Amino acid sequence: MQALDFEYMLGLVPVILGYVPLTLGMAAAGMVCALVLAALLAVERVIRVPVLDWLVVLFISFFRGTPLLVQLFLFYYGLPQVVSFLTRIDGVTAAILGLTLHFAAYMAESIRAAIIGVDRSQWEAAQSIGMTQWQLMLRIILPQAARVAAPTLVNYFIDMLKGTSLAFTLGVTEMMGAAQKEAAGSFRYFEAFLVVAVIYWVMVEALSQGQKWLETYLNKAFVR
Amino acid sequence: MISITGLTKTFGETPVLDQIDLDIAEGERVVIIGPSGTGKSTLLRCLNFLDRPDAGKITIGDLTVDAARARKAEILGLRRRTGFVFQNYALFANKTAQENIMEALVTVQRLPKAEAAARAQAVLAETGLADKANSYPAALSGGQQQRVGIGRAMALNAELMLFDEPTSALDPEWVGEVLDLMRRVAEQKQTMLIVTHEMQFAREIADRILFMHSGKIVEQGTPAEIFDAPQDPRLQRFLARVSG
Numbered sequence: 001m002q003a004l005d006f007e008y009m010l011g012l013v014p015v016i017l018g019y020v021p022l023t024l025g026m027a028a029a030g031m032v033c034a035l036v037l038a039a040l041l042a043v044e045r046v047i048r049v050p051v052l053d054w055l056v057v058l059f060i061s062f063f064r065g066t067p068l069l070v071q072l073f074l075f076y077y078g079l080p081q082v083v084s085f086l087t088r089i090d091g092v093t094a095a096i097l098g099l100t101l102h103f104a105a106y107m108a109e110s111i112r113a114a115i116i117g118v119d120r121s122q123w124e125a126a127q128s129i130g131m132t133q134w135q136l137m138l139r140i141i142l143p144q145a146a147r148v149a150a151p152t153l154v155n156y157f158i159d160m161l162k163g164t165s166l167a168f169t170l171g172v173t174e175m176m177g178a179a180q181k182e183a184a185g186s187f188r189y190f191e192a193f194l195v196v197a198v199i200y201w202v203m204v205e206a207l208s209q210g211q212k213w214l215e216t217y218l219n220k221a222f223v224r
Numbered sequence: 225m226i227s228i229t230g231l232t233k234t235f236g237e238t239p240v241l242d243q244i245d246l247d248i249a250e251g252e253r254v255v256i257i258g259p260s261g262t263g264k265s266t267l268l269r270c271l272n273f274l275d276r277p278d279a280g281k282i283t284i285g286d287l288t289v290d291a292a293r294a295r296k297a298e299i300l301g302l303r304r305r306t307g308f309v310f311q312n313y314a315l316f317a318n319k320t321a322q323e324n325i326m327e328a329l330v331t332v333q334r335l336p337k338a339e340a341a342a343r344a345q346a347v348l349a350e351t352g353l354a355d356k357a358n359s360y361p362a363a364l365s366g367g368q369q370q371r372v373g374i375g376r377a378m379a380l381n382a383e384l385m386l387f388d389e390p391t392s393a394l395d396p397e398w399v400g401e402v403l404d405l406m407r408r409v410a411e412q413k414q415t416m417l418i419v420t421h422e423m424q425f426a427r428e429i430a431d432r433i434l435f436m437h438s439g440k441i442v443e444q445g446t447p448a449e450i451f452d453a454p455q456d457p458r459l460q461r462f463l464a465r466v467s468g
Contacts, residue, residue, distance in 0.1 A: 121314035124274050128308035129328035129380065130300050139331060143318045221318050221360040 009191045012182060016195055019175045020203070026092060026174070027161040030099035034160070035153070037100060038107035043137055045112045056108075063105035069166055072098040076170045095167035103160050110152040114145035147218040154211040158204050165200075175199065225250055226384055226415065231280030231291065233263070233270055233439075240266045241277065242439035248384070251413040255426040257450075258436035259462055264419040265311075267436070268386045271417075272306045273299045285383045304332060307377030311389040313369040315361040321372045322348060322357040325379045333380075347375045351405055367398025371405050378409060385409065387418040423466055427451055435459045 044056050063071065076094040080087040089097075118141050126136040146153075165176040173181065175196055183192035226248040233241040240263045248254055256264045270277040270291075271284075277291040284305040289298045315324050322344045329340035348354050351371040361369050370390060377385055387406065391399045403425050410416060410429055420426055426433060427447040435443045435450060435458075443456045454460045 119317075121310060121312055122317065125308075125310065125314035125316060127274060128272055128303060128306075128310075128314075129376070130304035130332045131328075132300065135331050139327070140316055140318070147318075221320075222362050223360075224362050 026164040033100040034104040037104035041108035042111035060105045091170035091172035114149035227283040253416045255430040263439040307380045307382035307385045309387045313373040347379045351375045
């Protein structure tokens with residue numbers, strides 16, 4: 001057995017860190033898009049627009065029912081063969097799109113559950129002062145649902161952050177792709193992937209701290 | 225001027241409101257009494273379509289709505305002409321006392337934020353809760369929450385204020401302060417339609433009392449007529465029960 005080459009690992013850290021912005025960027029873009037889409041899907045599931053409801057159910061079913069990797073391959077390698085203008089989509093965009101659709105399906109379900117959990121009196125009070133459905137949703141119901149859904153949504157965000165490593169399979173050189181290239185030159189696979197693992201781990205730990213702050217913030221109205 | 229004709233509401237097979245006719249003059253204070261489950265709350269809730277009436281006409285000020293074919297804009301119109309005070313307060317849990325009062329002013333009446341805040345503070349002062357402006361509902365007592373609830377409805381300057389058993393969910397110790405605030409609202413010549421089980425308060429505040437039974441207004445009159453000389457045997461029985 002070969003000893004760990006710490007010097008090599010330390011040297012690799014700044015190289016991999018250079019790709020952190022891309023990873024965070026993909027995750028952040030994916031999360032923002034997924035949250036918006038998930039909120040729309042969830043609201044639709046609650047108010048149930050005819051026909052549209054059926055499509056939303058189908059959407060959620062498909063994106064929850066198939067692996068993320070399969071979805072990414074399907075959209076990046078498969079779809080352009082059928083729909084020609086998609087060939088222009090690059091790996092980063094495809095990864096963000098795939099992560100968005102995949103995680104929106106999951107998050108829609110937890111947001112829907114949180115919306116249903118908001119007390120009926122909150123809907124009635126908002127209606128009684130003459131709010132439109134949109135105002136009621138955006139200003140009263142969703143903010144209260146956010147508090148309930150926040151822990152699971154952060155969980156999905158963590159999952160998404162790690163999921164960006166799959167962009168590597170679409171030819172994107174992100175953290176995982178960079179490590180793979182470095183290791184291919186040095187044959188020190190274990191060290192390279194260990195560095196990647198530790199950096200992911202540290203990022204997720206930092207997010208968990210952020211989660212505590214977020215939950216405190218969302219709970220401030222409910223402290224006696 | 226508020227005018228209701230033929231207002232009807234059925235839950236499944238059960239008629240809850242049976243052809244209700246009612247006119248209320250500007251500044252008039254009308255109190256509805258009657259046994260539970262006779263449609264008192266439903267009448268209030270149908271006036272702003274929290275429950276959708278099946279038939280009838282509702283006129284509030286310059287707006288007349290035919291319940292059977294009410295459009296969205298008409299429903300919003302009714303809601304914007306009425307203020308509703310809920311039994312369970314129903315304050316927006318994610319907003320402070322002041323924000324609760326400001327909410328309709330900003331989103332519905334489209335007042336500038338500063339103006340809405342000033343009006344909210346003035347209303348809070350009237351409710352005696354100026355020092356609770358930045359408190360969230362969870363940090364307020366039941367009585368304080370209901371006073372904010374009344375403040376939220378007061379701030380609208382609505383043509384009609386609806387009170388749906390505003391003290392029924394309160395611990396006895398908080399009932400007095402809420403009734404006091406309602407008296408102050410009444411002094412401002414606000415048109416009020418109140419459902420309550422507080423008979424002493426009803427006698428004192430009402431210009432007119434309606435007695436409802438089985439979805440109908442069975443008897444109505446001044447407090448003296450209703451409480452001292454009730455005609456209908458159902459009203460007589462009801463009063464005997466509540467005066468225990």
